[in-house]
Amino acid sequence: MIWIALRMLTGDRQKFYGLVFGVAFSTLLITQQLTIFLNLLERGASGVYNVPSADIWVMDQASRTADVVYPLPSTAIERVRSVPGIGWAVPHLRANASVRTADGNLEAVAVVGVDDATLIGVPPRMAQGTSAALRQPDSVIIDDVGTIRMFQNDRSPIGKRLELNDQRAVIRGVTDSFPNFTNQVTLYTRYTQALSYVPGTRNRLSFVLVGAADGVPPAALAERITAQTGLRARTRDQFAEDAIDYIIENTGIPLNFGITVGLGFVIGVAIVGLTFSLFIRDNIRQFGALKAIGVSNSKLRWMVSAQAALVGLIGYSFGLIGTVLFVWSFSTSPTFKSFYIPWQIPLISLAAVASILGLTGRLALRRVIKTEPAAVFR
Amino acid sequence: MAISTRNVTREFRSGGQTVSVLHGIDLDINSGDLTYLVGESGSGKTTLISIMCGILWPTSGDVRLFGTDIYALSDSQLAEFRLRNIGFIFQQYNLLSSLDAASNAAVPLVAQGVSRPEARERALSMLEKLNIADQATKLPNQLSGGQQQRVAIARALVHEPSLVVCDEPTAALDAKSGRRVMDLLREVAVADNRACIIVTHDNRVFDLADRIVVLEDGRITHDGSYLPETH
Numbered sequence: 059m060i061w062i063a064l065r066m067l068t069g070d071r072q073k074f075y076g077l078v079f080g081v082a083f084s085t086l087l088i089t090q091q092l093t094i095f096l097n098l099l100e101r102g103a104s105g106v107y108n109v110p111s112a113d114i115w116v117m118d119q120a121s122r123t124a125d126v127v128y129p130l131p132s133t134a135i136e137r138v139r140s141v142p143g144i145g146w147a148v149p150h151l152r153a154n155a156s157v158r159t160a161d162g163n164l165e166a167v168a169v170v171g172v173d174d175a176t177l178i179g180v181p182p183r184m185a186q187g188t189s190a191a192l193r194q195p196d197s198v199i200i201d202d203v204g205t206i207r208m209f210q211n212d213r214s215p216i217g218k219r220l221e222l223n224d225q226r227a228v229i230r231g232v233t234d235s236f237p238n239f240t241n242q243v244t245l246y247t248r249y250t251q252a253l254s255y256v257p258g259t260r261n262r263l264s265f266v267l268v269g270a271a272d273g274v275p276p277a278a279l280a281e282r283i284t285a286q287t288g289l290r291a292r293t294r295d296q297f298a299e300d301a302i303d304y305i306i307e308n309t310g311i312p313l314n315f316g317i318t319v320g321l322g323f324v325i326g327v328a329i330v331g332l333t334f335s336l337f338i339r340d341n342i343r344q345f346g347a348l349k350a351i352g353v354s355n356s357k358l359r360w361m362v363s364a365q366a367a368l369v370g371l372i373g374y375s376f377g378l379i380g381t382v383l384f385v386w387s388f389s390t391s392p393t394f395k396s397f398y399i400p401w402q403i404p405l406i407s408l409a410a411v412a413s414i415l416g417l418t419g420r421l422a423l424r425r426v427i428k429t430e431p432a433a434v435f436r
Numbered sequence: 437m438a439i440s441t442r443n444v445t446r447e448f449r450s451g452g453q454t455v456s457v458l459h460g461i462d463l464d465i466n467s468g469d470l471t472y473l474v475g476e477s478g479s480g481k482t483t484l485i486s487i488m489c490g491i492l493w494p495t496s497g498d499v500r501l502f503g504t505d506i507y508a509l510s511d512s513q514l515a516e517f518r519l520r521n522i523g524f525i526f527q528q529y530n531l532l533s534s535l536d537a538a539s540n541a542a543v544p545l546v547a548q549g550v551s552r553p554e555a556r557e558r559a560l561s562m563l564e565k566l567n568i569a570d571q572a573t574k575l576p577n578q579l580s581g582g583q584q585q586r587v588a589i590a591r592a593l594v595h596e597p598s599l600v601v602c603d604e605p606t607a608a609l610d611a612k613s614g615r616r617v618m619d620l621l622r623e624v625a626v627a628d629n630r631a632c633i634i635v636t637h638d639n640r641v642f643d644l645a646d647r648i649v650v651l652e653d654g655r656i657t658h659d660g661s662y663l664p665e666t667h
Contacts, residue, residue, distance in 0.1 A: 069534015347530035350491050352519025353547050354512045431491040434526055435482045435603045
């Protein structure tokens with residue numbers, strides 16, 4: 059009977075395509091919007107992801123994220139180093155500045171000052187050059203998204219000169235790193251160099267990056283640092299979460315994406331529900347005839363379920379393929395760099411599609427079940 | 437005895453009032469007979485045939501098919517009983533529009549759980565019996581009314597039921613096609629081990645009946661092998 063049900067469904071091509079389109083469109087909308095949403099959220103934590111060697115980020119109690127920072131006095135680094143269990147602790151500066159390019163354009167940039175000695179703080183992957191180039195005078199390394207943004211047609215910015223706070227900066231390398239939330243250009247330089255690139259305030263140190271000594275759990279060490287220094291210490295994962303939470307709490311992004319995802323669900327219910335109900339209405343005499351012949355309600359339930367499952371499977375696959383194509387086709391764009399589809403999202407959209415089909419299928423089935431077989435004699 | 441009804445009544449609620457459609461019907465139908473159930477519109481013949489084949493519950497009374505009290509069965513048992521024992525031919529054919537003729541004829545077998553290839557094979561041989569095997573791969577909308585009704589007959593007979601119920605099988609056909617369909621029904625549907633009931637008011641085919649039962653206002657007013665002129 060499943061075969062008959064599927065033939066009934068696919069035989070009515072218009073409605074079949076309509077159902078598949080409805081499910082595919084819903085899946086695409088839900089999956090694609092959730093993908094963009096989660097990737098954008100993760101970008102809020104890009105500053106943390108770009109320094110994977112740091113186990114713990116130490117900061118002022120008022121600091122919230124890598125970009126929302128209240129500076130520390132430079133003595134903080136010695137206080138942190140005095141805590142037992144520390145493997146290493148290095149200064150890390152993050153600040154905003156304006157840069158003037160050789161052709162006179164002005165661009166807002168994020169300046170990241172990394173430890174002069176170890177260069178901890180530079181993203182580990184380089185697209186061009188090496189991080190060791192920072193040891194040369196006036197050197198900066200630019201992020202790859204920044205390169206595209208500042209030098210659209212010239213793919214290699216190596217050797218290009220910039221002007222930061224009346225100081226000369228020469229680009230010596232390009233990182234392959236996670237872009238930040240606003241796609242702002244990021245320039246990496248040595249900590250001492252960074253102090254001259256960003257406008258001066260009394261305290262300049264943003265973070266102390268800490269590596270735990272061998273065998274010391276970062277979470278316990280972070281608690282110890284806080285207890286001993288009074289500074290806020292967060293493990294890498296905690297700090298990444300803080301950044302994501304900050305965006306969720308302080309921007310309208312979750313609401314906007316939530317509305318779109320909700321709309322995807324509603325549109326799915328509307329299109330699929332309407333088409334399914336039209337399909338059932340058009341075939342109600344056939345269903346009645348099947349009931350009269352002796353097809354039981356439980357078999358009819360299986361039939362309608364099979365129809366919903368087929369539509370769901372095809373529509374969901376198309377929707378998912380659409381999302382993959384979307385992510386793939388924009389993967390070279392700086393806006394969508396490093397975007398990926400977390401495995402949870404297809405599951406969420408699958409659950410949404412199952413709900414849509416469960417809801418609409420149930421409504422359609424009610425009509426079939428309520429149909430009296432005797433109606434076919436009228 | 438194929439069918440036995442005793443004191444069957446049926447009432448409907450309409451506009452807040454109770455309308456009595458059947459008034460204590462007692463009727464026995466034997467296997468091997470081609471029985472016509474005739475009467476004016478609203479006489480209750482469709483209601484009676486629906487009750488006799490287990491798709492409409494009587495308000496009161498007893499209905500037995502081949503000795504089984506069918507309304508004592510559960511819904512699923514009754515559906516299974518219909519599937520095994522009854523073949524239906526509807527006025528509007530009610531073929532599945534996306535299945536070809538052979539697949540349509542095979543529906544009762546598929547519903548019984550017979551494998552699709554075997555069901556199709558048996559359906560094809562039934563279509564052959566009905567001289568329509570050459571149309572086996574056509575969809576219902578590619579067939580004429582008479583051809584569709586023959587596919588419907590094949591569907592009603594393919595699982596070799598003990599009772600065949602036809603509701604106005606010639607109503608949607610012209611006189612010539614209607615006669616041909618009724619001749620065919622007489623030829624293939626009637627068998628010693630099978631009862632065949634046809635609801636009709638097409639008096640052009642009354643000569644084919646073994647027995648004619650006339651209903652008027654929910655009561656049997658005539659039961660015999662021919663229709664007297666008073667009707």
